[in-house]
Amino acid sequence: MALTEILNRPTLHEELVERLRALVVDDTLKPGEKIAEAQLCEAFGVSRTPLREALKVLASEGLVVLQANRGARVTEITAEELAEVFPVIAALEQLAGELAAERLDDAAIAAIQARHDEMIAAFRKGDRKSYFEANQDIHGALVEGAANAVLSAQHRTLATRIRRARFMVNLSEARWSEAIEEHERMMELLHARRGSELGQLMKTHMMNKFAAHLRALEEGASADSVIS
């Protein structure tokens, strides 16, 4: 019903943060693109004040860059950017793996296993979109499984920054099957609750993903390999 809706109504700027973030992530606002305040205010039907507050927050998350008197731009995705974000995400996922193996209960692990199986099915069908979604869910569930709100928040922020890169790269079949194998081992280690090893694997898994992204970026620099 509407009562709780009204009570939980977030402030305008919070809502704008989410909606702007979504626009950046789904590539409606493109990297490097200038953000016209007036235009967005028009689109959202709000005044500049809450919109500008939202931009400040997005800037502190690294999703947009602000230049005094020169407005806001969507942060560009460069190889250098990825080279800085991926290792940090990898470190966070290592921690997530260590903690999740300790803290997830059997039911939660079973749920992750189920999503893992769906991911495998998507892989067999060559369904990249379903694969990506299941993959995100699994990593997300492992991070949440660590039961550490700070870890979750940091991970989410950084994951958002690189999620946009999926619009730019088309991973090779070879890397894809390699990733699948890594995920199979991750599930084994999770069931066995070998947290230290799971963390280690999740870290290298993420760094392998990074390497694949770099390769795809270099190849795709000329060839247009946009997917999804």
Next chain:
Amino acid sequence: MALTEILNRPTLHEELVERLRALVVDDTLKPGEKIAEAQLCEAFGVSRTPLREALKVLASEGLVVLQANRGARVTEITAEELAEVFPVIAALEQLAGELAAERLDDAAIAAIQARHDEMIAAFRKGDRKSYFEANQDIHGALVEGAANAVLSAQHRTLATRIRRARFMVNLSEARWSEAIEEHERMMELLHARRGSELGQLMKTHMMNKFAAHLRALEEGASADSVIS
């Protein structure tokens, strides 16, 4: 001279972010304290708009909490909070250690060694203040040595959140000398450029620090053991 000053003049809200952060870190604004906008505006001589923008950023960093229509409060430091932040910082420092051992040149390592020696001297004299400062510098230098801006930024944000805890706890002599030993080993591993081991040690060093904080918090709950 003033020319570059003027050119680099930050926007008001950026300056306010820094100054408010300083107030929170040095405990002028106390945990749980309500932040009166009008009062701060008066103190800084600015209008509410840039101040509120700054509060939004500080909230996204986790330093203050905002409640719709109910203003801002300084985030409380609880054992739960520390239990979430420390493991993440530890993971980041592990990464920092790995990278710093690879990337720091000999001169930079020598500079860290010098600061380390000063820290030892402060320890011998029982000068806690100098010790803490040198300690911060060393950890900061190692993080910077990783040459990863994202890592630096995340670390700085989280370090800020727990730095306030130093006002609350007085570490035991036993833990202090243990920490010194860990730092000695860190320097050895850094000189030997054994990044993996350095990272591992920095992680456990940080978790040991956390455990000491927890013990001090429990003891200090009744006894007033505020230092510095």
Next chain:
DNA sequence: TGACTGAATTATGAATTCATTATTACGGTT
């Protein structure tokens, strides 16, 4: 006396206005 109601006050959220800086467009000069 103490708890409750409701008006008065205060503080916050958001829109608007004002001031200043960047950007663009135009015209003159070489």
Next chain:
DNA sequence: AACCGTAATAATGAATTCATAATTCAGTCA
């Protein structure tokens, strides 16, 4: 025709104003 400088325009930074929600406090009644 290309370049420079200046004026016009547009966009941003910050202050102010307005609307609304929360808090305070006086007064009432049990």
